[in-house]
Amino acid sequence: MVDRQPHLRRRNACIIVLGDIGRSPRMEYHASSLLDEGFNVDIIGYVETKPIDALLLSGPKCKINELTAVPDTNLTPKLKYIFKTIWQTLSLLIALVSIRRPNFLLVQNPPAIPTLVVCYLYCTVTRTKLIIDWHNYTYSILALTAGEKSFIVKLAKWVEHRFGAKANAHFCVTKAMQEDLKVNWKINHAVVLYDRPPSQFHPIELSQKHELFMKLSKDYPQFLPKNCLDFKESGVIESTALTQKLINGNVLYKNNRTAIIISSTSWTPDEDFGILLKALEEYETTASENSSLYPELLCIITGKGPQKQQYVDKVNDLKWKKVSIITPWLETEDYPTAVASADLGVCLHWSSSGLDLPMKVVDMFGCGLPVCAINFKCLKELVIHGQNGFVFDNHRELADQLKFWFENFPSNPSLLESKETFRRNLQEFQSLRWRENWRLNALPIFNSFI
Known part of the structure; x- marks a missing residue:
C-alpha cells in the first residue's frame, strides 16, 4: 500500500556517543545535519564540554540525554573496569528507554564495550535499525596500553566482530578501513564518509x-x-x-x-x-x-x-x-x-x-x-x-x-x-x-x- 502522507512518517534519530559529546565533532555534525533534514534527534552521551550551538539552539527537536559519569572507586584496575562496564550498561539502557522511539540508532565506535552489545539488544527488541559509524577499532586502541594478548583486547575484538557485523548499515572514515571491514570483518556494505570541514572552518581576514x-x-x-x-x-x-x-x-x-x-x-x-x-x-x-x-x-x-x-x-x-x-x-x-x-x-x-x-x-x-x-x-x-x-x-x-x-x-x-x-x-x-x-x-x- 502506498503511503500517501509521507510527511506524517516518524522521523526520529538517536545518536549514541559513549564519550564527551562536545569532543565528538563528527557525531555532532551528523546530528546537526539530521536536524536540518527535519529529523528529531536524541543524543545520548556525556556532557563534559559544551556541544555546538546548532544542537543547543534547536529547541525540542534536539534532546541531549546526559549520562551520569562513572563514580570514582578504590577498586583494583580489573574490578574498576567491570564496575565501569556495568555502570555504563545500566546508564545507557535507562537513557534508551526514555527517548522518543527512533527509526535508527547511529552509534559511534569506539568504544565497543558496552555500546555495541547494548545497542544491538535494544534494536532487536524494538525493531530499530542499527547503524555504526566506524572511527577506529576499540581493540587496537586498548592494545596500545594493555598489549595485544590482553584479555580485554581480545574481548573487545570479539565484541566488535560479533556485534559489529549485525548492524543494518555502516559508515567508515577511509577506503582503507572499508577494505579492512570487508576482508577481515565480513562487512561488505560499509559506506566511506570522509570527514570534511564544516562551514566555520575557513580562511579569515x-x-x-x-x-x-x-x-x-x-x-x-x-x-x-x-x-x-x-x-x-x-x-x-x-x-x-x-x-x-x-x-x-x-x-x-x-x-x-x-x-x-x-x-x-x-x-x-x-x-x-x-x-x-x-x-x-x-x-x-x-x-x-x-x-x-x-x-x-x-x-x-x-x-x-x-x-x-x-x-x-x-x-x-x-x-x-x-x-x-x-x-x-x-x-x-x-x-x-x-x-x-x-x-x-x-x-x-x-x-x-x-x-x-x-x-x-x-x-x-x-x-x-x-x-x-x-x-x-x-x-x-x-x-x-x-x-x-x-x-x-x-x-x-x-x-x-x-x-x-x-x-x-x-x-x-x-x-x-x-x-x-x-x-x-x-x-x-x-x-x-x-x-x-x-x-x-x-x-x-x-x-x-x-
Whole structure:
C-alpha cells in the first residue's frame, strides 16, 4: 500500500556517543545535519564540554540525554573496569528507554564495550535499525596500553566482530578501513564518509586574527607587544606581538613578527607530543644560532587528555628564547579562528589501527592551513607530501620541515612555488564541505530506514 502522507512518517534519530559529546565533532555534525533534514534527534552521551550551538539552539527537536559519569572507586584496575562496564550498561539502557522511539540508532565506535552489545539488544527488541559509524577499532586502541594478548583486547575484538557485523548499515572514515571491514570483518556494505570541514572552518581576514590575538593576550603574555610604549603618535591604536591596528581601522602584520604553529591533541599514547617537543628543541638551537634567519615561534597546543599535565610540567621547565608553548583550552567559537590564524599546523595523530584519519587536519585544510603530519598507513588519503602539506616519520624530519617553512619568514622567495601549490590544492579541498558530502553519501542511508 502506498503511503500517501509521507510527511506524517516518524522521523526520529538517536545518536549514541559513549564519550564527551562536545569532543565528538563528527557525531555532532551528523546530528546537526539530521536536524536540518527535519529529523528529531536524541543524543545520548556525556556532557563534559559544551556541544555546538546548532544542537543547543534547536529547541525540542534536539534532546541531549546526559549520562551520569562513572563514580570514582578504590577498586583494583580489573574490578574498576567491570564496575565501569556495568555502570555504563545500566546508564545507557535507562537513557534508551526514555527517548522518543527512533527509526535508527547511529552509534559511534569506539568504544565497543558496552555500546555495541547494548545497542544491538535494544534494536532487536524494538525493531530499530542499527547503524555504526566506524572511527577506529576499540581493540587496537586498548592494545596500545594493555598489549595485544590482553584479555580485554581480545574481548573487545570479539565484541566488535560479533556485534559489529549485525548492524543494518555502516559508515567508515577511509577506503582503507572499508577494505579492512570487508576482508577481515565480513562487512561488505560499509559506506566511506570522509570527514570534511564544516562551514566555520575557513580562511579569515587579518582583522579577525587581530581580535583573537587581543583576546588571548589577556591570559597569555606571549601575545602582548614586546615594546610597551604608547603607539598612538604613529597612528596605532591597538597592538599585539604579531599585529597592529591603525587609527583608520586597518590591521597590519608587524615586521619581524612571531610565527604561529598550532596542534590539537587528545594527550593520549596514540599522539606522541614528545616528537613535537624534540623538533622544537632542534628549531630552538638552529634559530638561536641564526637569529636573523628564523623568527620566534609560538606553538599553540589545544585539547584535553590524560597525559596533558605531565607535558605541561615539561614545558614549564624549558628555558627557550626563540620558541614558546601555550596549552589553552579554546572556546568552541575561538578554535576555528585560532586554526585560521596560524602559519602552519602540526598533527601528531598516529592511528592505532592505521585505518583512520585525523579530523584536526580536515579542520586545518578547511582554513587553508598547510600541515606537517606524522606518517602512518592510510594518511595519503588526506595528506599528500609536497602537495597540501608535509609528512614526517620522526622528530628530525619535522624539525627540518619547520626550519624549511620558517627560514626568512614570512617572505622566503624559495617558498613561493610551494605555497602556491598548497594554496591551490587546499582551495580545491575546501570546495566540498561536510554538509554537501553528508547529503551525498549519508542521507540516502538514513532515509532508507524511514
